[in-house]
Amino acid sequence: MSTRLATGGRLIDRTTRAEFTFNGKRMAGHAGDTLASALLANDQMLVGRSFKYHRPRGIVASGPEEPNALVNLGRADRLEPNQRATTTELFAGLESSSQNHWPSLEFDVGVANNYLSRFLPAGFYYKTFMQPRAAWKHVFEPIIRQSAGLGSAPKEPDADRYEYAYAFCDLLIIGGGIAGLQAALTAGQTGKRVILVEQTAHWGGRAVVDGDVVEDEPAEDWVKSAVDALKTMKNVTLRTRCMGAGVYDHGYVLVNERVADHTPMDGRPKQRVWRIRAGHIITATGAIERPLSFAGNDIPGVMLAGSMRDYVVNFAVSPGDRTVVVTNNDDAYLTAIALVEAGLSVPVILDARADVSGDVPNRARALGIRVEAGRGIASVRGGKRVTGVQVCLQAGEGAVLEEIACDAVAMSGGWSPVVHLWSHCGGKLTWSTHLSAFIPDPNRPPLNHDGAAMVTVVGAAAGVFNAADIIASATSVENTPAIPPVWVMPHGAPIALRSKMWLDYQNDVKVSDVQLAAREGYESVEHTKRYTTLGMATDQGKLSNINGLGVLSQSLGEDIPQVGTTTFRPPYTPVTIGALTGEARGDLFQPLRRTPMHAWHEKNGVYWEPVGHWRRPYCYTRSNETHEQAVHREVNNTRENLGLLDASTLGKIIVKGPDAGRFLDMLYTNMMSNLAIGKCRYGLMCNEQGFLSDDGVVARIDEDTWLCHTTSGGADRIHGWMEDWLQCEWWDWKVYTANVTEQYAQIAVVGPKARKLLEKIGGMDVSKEALPFMQWADGTLGGFNVRVYRISFSGELSYEIAVPASQGAAFWELLHAEGAEFGAMAYGTECLHILRAEKGFIMIGDESDGTVTPLDLGLGWAVSKKKADFLGKRGMERTFLADPDRWQLVGLETLDGSVIPDGAYAVADGLNENGQRNTEGRVTSTYYSPTLKKGIAMGLVKHGPARMGEVVELNKLDGSTVKARIVDAVFFDKAGDKQNV
Incomplete structure (x- = not known):
C-alpha cells in the first residue's frame, strides 16, 4: 500500500525511481527521499523496537532528533548499525533492516518485558541484582550482556574510506536556514572569509516548509536568491551535508561531512571530518520540536x-x-x-x-x-x-x-532551541518562561582567549522564530506567541496514565520513572539521568530532556532553572568511528617513518628497532654473527676507529621570535636565553610536576632563533607540548615553533679518526681551534652544504652533521666510501646505548620513567638556581621530591663481571606490607661493555652517591640474586679527554 500523495513533494524527483529493501522486502521510493520518507510512503509504520520493553516503535521525527527509526544499513564489509532513517538519503540498491528484535520485527519475544514493566521500573537493576551476588554474576549478568546494544556490530573491516580536511576562516556559520544565510550575506559583503555549513542536503530550513514570507517574497524564492548571491562571493564557501559536531576552545570546530553516503562506491570518501579554526562562530542551528x-x-x-x-x-x-x-x-x-x-x-x-x-x-x-x-x-x-x-x-x-x-x-x-554548540565551550543558558525553553544567555557567551565572545547564536537557536525578526537580526523572543508549559497531559493524570507516558522513546523512560526517581531522593538532574537513563539514548535527550526536566521540577516543587540541565557534549549527533579515524587505518594507521638512508640500511644487514613511529637500525649483522656479536663489533670499531650513525630521527624544533629566549627559559631547567650565537648547550625539560620529560642539545642560530634537539620518540610530543603552552597559556608571547625533524638528515661521525675523514673530504675547518666542543658552524663538506655540531653522546671525538634530507643518502654514501681507509663502519642504536652508558649519559625512558627528577639523576648542575621560574621548578620543590631519601643515580658493577638482568631490584632488610623484601633501588639500564670487558649498569639507589664501594644485593626476575658494587656512573674516560681531542 502506498501513502504517496498524487501531487506535491518539493524535494523528490518523481521521474527517478529508487528501489531499496527493508528487512528483505523490496520497496521503492524516489530520488530526494530519505529512507524514513520512503518507508512511510510504503506504509511501513513499524520500524523498530524499544531497548528495554521492546515496544513497537514508529517514526516520530524527521531529522537527527529521531530516537526510534534506527536501522542497520548495508551488509558485510559495508554494514552500518544504528543509522537514522530520517537522515539517510535514499539511493537505488540501499539495504536496510530493523534492530533490537527476535525473531522478527512484527513478532518479538522480547516484548514480554513490556508485560513485566511494573517489575522493571527505573533503577530496577540497582535494586534487584545487588544480592545475592552469585545470582547476579551467573544468571542476570549474562542475560543483561546478551540484551545490550541495538544494532549488529560489524564483523568485517570497513570497505569505505574516510578523510580529514582542514580549513581556516574569519567566520564559521553553522546552519543554512534563513538565519544562517542572512548572516553569511551580511558577513560576505564585508569581505570576510566565511564558511557556511548545513547538515541537510538543502538550504532554507523550516522557513521553506512553513511557507514563510521573507522580505516580501516566498521563503523558497528568497533562499534561492540568497544562495545564488553567496555563490558569486569568492570569499564565501558553502557546504551542505555538513554537521557541526563540536565547538572547542579558541574557535576550533569539528564538522562532519557526509560526502558520499548517498552515492556509495563512487570513488569519493564516504565521509570527511573538517577541522576548522574560525575567528568567530555563528550557530544558526534552529530548534527541535x-x-x-x-x-x-x-x-x-x-x-x-x-x-x-x-x-x-x-x-x-x-x-x-x-x-x-x-x-x-x-x-x-x-x-x-x-x-x-x-x-x-x-x-x-x-x-x-x-x-x-x-x-x-x-x-x-x-x-x-x-x-x-x-x-x-x-x-x-x-x-x-x-x-x-x-x-x-x-x-x-x-x-x-x-x-x-x-x-x-x-x-x-513547543520548540527547544538547539543550544548544544553554544554550550560545548561554556556558553550559559537562561530559562525563557515565554517559550518554556532554555535559550542562550547573550551576556554569558563562550569566550576567546582575549575575553571576546567566541560564539553568537541567531534565529530559532536563539529563541527567535519570526522570519522578519530573523532577517532584521532582532533578538526578541516576544514576537512568538507564548508557549505554556505542558509536561504531562492531562495535568492531573493519575499514576495509571503517567506510567504509560513516554519521555525517552528509545530507552523506555516514562513520566512515572522520573517521578519515582524524585521520590527516592534523586534531586540532581545528572543523578536522575543516570538512575532512569533519561537522555542516554542515541539522540542524547534531544526530545526527552526538557520534558524530563519539567516532570522532575514539578515533582521536586522547584522551578526548572533551579533543577538545571544535563551537560551538552560533542558530537551533536553520532559520528562514525571510521570518520574519526580518517585515513589512519591499515598501513596508514601508524605510518612508518623512514630516514633518507633507510634503503642503505636494508641492503647492509640491518636489524630494525621500533622507536616511536621510526624504524632505527639496532645493529648491522655480517655473515653468521649474532646480534650481540654485531653490537660488540660496532662498539669496538667506534672506540678504536670510525663509526657512522644515522641520527636523522633525533627531533629538531625551530623556536623563533622576540620572546623565544624567554620561552625556552621556561621550558628548560637551565638558562637558554643567554646562550651565545654559534654555541650549543645540553638541556633538560620537565613536566609541571617536576619529573624529567626529555633532554637534548640546544643550538643558538641567531639573535631570535634557537634549534632544539629532542629524543627520537619525543619530537612530536615536545612540539605539541610547546604549542600547548603557547596557545593556551602564553598566547601573547611572540614565538613561532616548527618541527623540522624530517627536513634534515643528520649523521654522527664518531671515533678517533672522525676528524681525519672530514679533513679528507674537505671544505671547512673542523679543527679543535676552529670548531671547539659544544659549538656549531655552517659550511661545506665534500661539496655538500652542511651544518656541523661538535657534540658527543659517545665520549669520543664526534661531529653531528646535518644536510637537507634530499641529500642525506648521497652524503652517507660519500662518508662510507671516503672513510673506508679509516675503518668507517655504521653502528646502530644498541651500540649507541652502550657508548652512552659507558660515559654515564642518561637515556630518556631508561633512567627516566615519569617518576624521576633531574636531581635524582645527579643533574642538579643543569637545574638553574637563578631563574625565578620554569616548568617543574615548583614541582621539584615539593617535600616528597626534595626528600633526601629518594633513590639517586649511581653506577653498578657485579662482583663477578656478569651482566645484571633488566628489571633487577636492590633488596633491603625487612618485609613490606605484602610480605615481600623491602627494596632500596632498581637497575635502570644494563649492558655488557666490550670496551671494559665486563657488565656495567646504572641504577637508582637510596643514598646511592654516599655509598660508593658498598655492595648491594639485586633480585633477578627468576628469584635468584646477584651482588654488585656501587660505583661512579661514569665508567669510561671520566675526564673527557677523548671527546675534546
Missing part, C-alpha cells in the same frame, strides 16, 4: 507535528488519512493546514491552552477544522499503529470526553 507526554504517545503513527509537515510538504507522504493534532502552541496549526491542503482529514485540533485565538488558529478554523481549547489526549488507542484517541480536559484527571477514530497523531509541545 518537543513531544507531549500523554498515555500511548509512543504508538507508531504518533509523530511530531513539524516533522509530519515535513513529510507532507517535502516528500508528498501521508503518515495517515485522519490525523488528530494535539498542541500547546500555534505552530502545530500549520501542520493541520498543510494536511487539509494536501487533501487529508484533520478531525480535530486539541489545544491545551484555555484560550485559542490569533491569525494561525483562525486560518485553521476557516478551513473547517474543528478546534477544541483546553483539551488534551487521555490515551492513544492502538498497538502497532494508531487507531484512535481518547479526548479529555487538559486541566482534569483524564476522564474521557469522547473517542475519535484516527490513524495518526501530530503532537507539539
